[in-house]
Amino acid sequence: MTRTVIIDPVTRIEGHAKITLHLNAAGHLTDTRFHVVEYRGFEKFCEGRPFTEMAGITARICGICPVSHLLAAAKTGDKLLAISIPPAADKLRRLLNLAQLTQSHALSFFHLSSPDFLLGWESDPAKRNVFGLMAADPDLARAGIRLRQFGQQILELLGGRKIHSAWAVPGGVRSPLSQEARDWILERLPEARATVTLALELYKKLLDGPLQKEQRVFGDFPSLFMGLVTPHGLWEHIDGGLRFRDSNGAIVADQLSEDDYAAFLGEAVEPWSYLKFPYYKPLGYPDGIYRVGPLARLNVCDSVGTPWADRELAELRQRSGQTATSSFAYHHARLVEIVACLEAIEILVQDPELMHGRIRLRASLNRNEAVGVSEAPRGTLFHHYKVDDDGLLTSVNLIIATGQNNLAMNRTVHQIAQEYIPDPVPAGAEIPEAMLNRVEAGIRCFDPCLSCSTHAAGQMPLRLQLLAADGTVLAERLRG
Amino acid sequence: MSVITLNVNGQDVAVPAGASLLEATRAAEANVPTLCHLEGLTPVSSCRLCLVEVEGSTKLLPACSTAAAEGMVVHTHTPRLREYRRMTVELFFAEGNHVCAVCVANTHCELQDMAVTVGMDHSRFPYQYPQRPVDATHPQFTLDHNRCILCTRCVRVCDEIEGAHVWDIGSRGGHCHIVAGLDEPWGQVQACTSCGKCVDVCPTGALFRNSDTTAEKQPNTTLPALLRTAREQRRWHNQ
Numbered sequence: 001m002t003r004t005v006i007i008d009p010v011t012r013i014e015g016h017a018k019i020t021l022h023l024n025a026a027g028h029l030t031d032t033r034f035h036v037v038e039y040r041g042f043e044k045f046c047e048g049r050p051f052t053e054m055a056g057i058t059a060r061i062c063g064i065c066p067v068s069h070l071l072a073a074a075k076t077g078d079k080l081l082a083i084s085i086p087p088a089a090d091k092l093r094r095l096l097n098l099a100q101l102t103q104s105h106a107l108s109f110f111h112l113s114s115p116d117f118l119l120g121w122e123s124d125p126a127k128r129n130v131f132g133l134m135a136a137d138p139d140l141a142r143a144g145i146r147l148r149q150f151g152q153q154i155l156e157l158l159g160g161r162k163i164h165s166a167w168a169v170p171g172g173v174r175s176p177l178s179q180e181a182r183d184w185i186l187e188r189l190p191e192a193r194a195t196v197t198l199a200l201e202l203y204k205k206l207l208d209g210p211l212q213k214e215q216r217v218f219g220d221f222p223s224l225f226m227g228l229v230t231p232h233g234l235w236e237h238i239d240g241g242l243r244f245r246d247s248n249g250a251i252v253a254d255q256l257s258e259d260d261y262a263a264f265l266g267e268a269v270e271p272w273s274y275l276k277f278p279y280y281k282p283l284g285y286p287d288g289i290y291r292v293g294p295l296a297r298l299n300v301c302d303s304v305g306t307p308w309a310d311r312e313l314a315e316l317r318q319r320s321g322q323t324a325t326s327s328f329a330y331h332h333a334r335l336v337e338i339v340a341c342l343e344a345i346e347i348l349v350q351d352p353e354l355m356h357g358r359i360r361l362r363a364s365l366n367r368n369e370a371v372g373v374s375e376a377p378r379g380t381l382f383h384h385y386k387v388d389d390d391g392l393l394t395s396v397n398l399i400i401a402t403g404q405n406n407l408a409m410n411r412t413v414h415q416i417a418q419e420y421i422p423d424p425v426p427a428g429a430e431i432p433e434a435m436l437n438r439v440e441a442g443i444r445c446f447d448p449c450l451s452c453s454t455h456a457a458g459q460m461p462l463r464l465q466l467l468a469a470d471g472t473v474l475a476e477r478l479r480g
Numbered sequence: 481m482s483v484i485t486l487n488v489n490g491q492d493v494a495v496p497a498g499a500s501l502l503e504a505t506r507a508a509e510a511n512v513p514t515l516c517h518l519e520g521l522t523p524v525s526s527c528r529l530c531l532v533e534v535e536g537s538t539k540l541l542p543a544c545s546t547a548a549a550e551g552m553v554v555h556t557h558t559p560r561l562r563e564y565r566r567m568t569v570e571l572f573f574a575e576g577n578h579v580c581a582v583c584v585a586n587t588h589c590e591l592q593d594m595a596v597t598v599g600m601d602h603s604r605f606p607y608q609y610p611q612r613p614v615d616a617t618h619p620q621f622t623l624d625h626n627r628c629i630l631c632t633r634c635v636r637v638c639d640e641i642e643g644a645h646v647w648d649i650g651s652r653g654g655h656c657h658i659v660a661g662l663d664e665p666w667g668q669v670q671a672c673t674s675c676g677k678c679v680d681v682c683p684t685g686a687l688f689r690n691s692d693t694t695a696e697k698q699p700n701t702t703l704p705a706l707l708r709t710a711r712e713q714r715r716w717h718n719q
Binding site for chain 2: 048049050052053055056057060164166169170171174362364390391392
């Protein structure tokens with residue numbers, strides 16, 4: 001009889017999901033699926049609302065990265081007004097996104113993923129979390145939490161609150177950065193830099209030691225990578241054009257405009273998940289699999305453009321390949337991106353243009369359709385609005401980073417399951433927790449945000465199920 | 481000027497003849513809540529929050545539109561009144577689509593403040609989630625029917641202060657809604673002078689400036705009283 005292993009809910013991710021491992025009658029793994037089982041319908045209920053509300057509404061999609069939606073919505077609003085925002089507003093928005101990337105990556109690395117690396121895959125699941133990390137290495141846990149707080153505090157200094165601020169608006173931003181806030185950022189930067197230095201040292205040691213196998217089997221496969229780059233091909237997170245690079249390092253497409261996303265991105269739907277499956281249209285579905293996020297951004301860019309981040313990027317490429325194909329390298333990429341963010345923040349807060357001049361333009365509606373893009377911590381985020389002549393939304397399409405990694409997450413889960421689940425699974429055998437944890441960890445590489453990706457409701461637990469061929473649940477693990 | 485003496489919550493107060501019960505309760509610092517009432521506009525008693533108990537009357541009376549009378553004994557905060565006021569605010573929330581988190585009036589909303597005042601932490605009535613349109617046809621302002629509580633401040637300020645009478649109430653019962661002109665899109669109503677007084681006095685985010693985003697609306701509810709007083713006192717030279 002065939003069986004299916006079900007991991008439900010998947011833990012230490014942002015959202016609600018389950019993983020099913022399907023076994024045939026002989027106990028061999030035949031299929032794995034990463035199901036996103038929450039639904040919210042933001043695209044539908046935003047219809048009829050004024051487009052000026054979208055920054056405030058879509059920021060509510062997610063409590064982890066509301067800034068990404070805020071910026072994408074504000075940028076789409078700018079285009080509906082047909083205006084270019086003032087330089088100070090542009091730089092303030094950039095500062096906001098850099099702080100967001102920093103805090104979110106710190107959360108992913110220190111709070112969610114590092115317990116696996118530092119406490120061990122086989123350690124007690126009840127302690128394999130940030131609280132266990134606090135007990136085992138309080139200094140590191142404190143430093144990680146304070147790094148996230150550094151990013152969060154910048155968000156509050158700019159937007160007045162850490163989450164769900166509506167500070168970026170069509171036309172610019174609402175308020176400037178105060179001198180005191182700027183001084184605070186400069187004062188705290190050295191500590192943030194020291195924390196990333198410590199984390200990088202620690203992580204590289206783990207890569208050289210106990211994590212060697214994970215780099216090989218955690219989703220190492222060829223795919224395209226997509227992300228924003230500057231006109232000169234440097235790392236970018238809010239402006240610029242889209243670039244696709246393949247696993248061999250070849251640039252497949254460059255400086256694509258978000259306005260044309262429908263020409264090069266398709267969205268497939270599978271009946272077993274609320275999460276759509278975007279793909280690169282010229283290669284079709286599912287061959288057009290591509291990855292977004294920190295690793296993709298670092299893969300597509302020629303260099304970051306700041307000295308420390310470029311040194312770290314060179315080392316990442318030396319370790320994982322010029323175009324890193326292992327999904328496990330997302331963790332390393334996150335740390336390198338924090339470096340890039342801290343360097344960029346340091347440059348920005350000393351830029352005189354940041355503190356002077358207009359920060360908001362007022363205009364009437366001048367276009368009926370626009371697409372905005374930003375790089376969320378988890379990857380490229382598109383907002384596409386159509387409005388009537390009064391500025392009321394008639395159509396909303398949100399393409400979320402986690403959705404774009406959907407195909408890759410499924411492939412990663414399959415690869416890990418093939419490696420760690422016994423083949424064949426003896427009839428009636430229990431799957432060890434540590435094996436299932438590795439399957440979950442494959443998903444965590446992508447730091448998925450399922451609330452965003454389905455624009456959906458719910459908390460973040462994970463369920464894993466082992467299913468027989470007839471759909472009977474043979475084994476199940478539930479965490480939340 | 482003749483004076484009336486009455487008792488509010490055990491306290492004797494004196495008010496000028498012709499004063500409303502609401503003025504009498506304020507003289508007694510009784511702090512009776514109101515939503516539709518606005519100084520400078522004719523009272524209409526639509527929100528029912530200012531209901532008070534008057535000894536000798538079997539009905540609850542709206543303080544804003546009831547004249548104070550000699551010897552009245554008034555109670556403003558009995559358990560029954562507190563319960564009714566909370567229910568009234570809960571019904572406002574259940575009847576419309578009030579999403580404070582993304583509303584232009586968040587933190588500057590009288591309905592939101594009233595919920596705090598009456599101790600409403602949730603609605604005991606099921607939310608109706610009505611399908612209501614947004615009128616964004618005016619070049620400067622927007623009317624979101626989802627947030628309207630039918631206080632009619634906009635109707636009154638436009639009629640009594642601006643003199644344009646753009647607004648009215650259309651339909652009946654649960655279908656009641658604010659209409660512009662002869663139930664036309666606001667932007668097509670020629671009588672509208674685009675003065676913005678209706679936006680200034682709206683207690684919620686139902687009327688707002690197009691450029692307002694989340695929590696940016698800044699109401700100006702003192703305007704009608706200032707204008708009315710200025711006109712009565714002929715403060716302008718050409719009057």
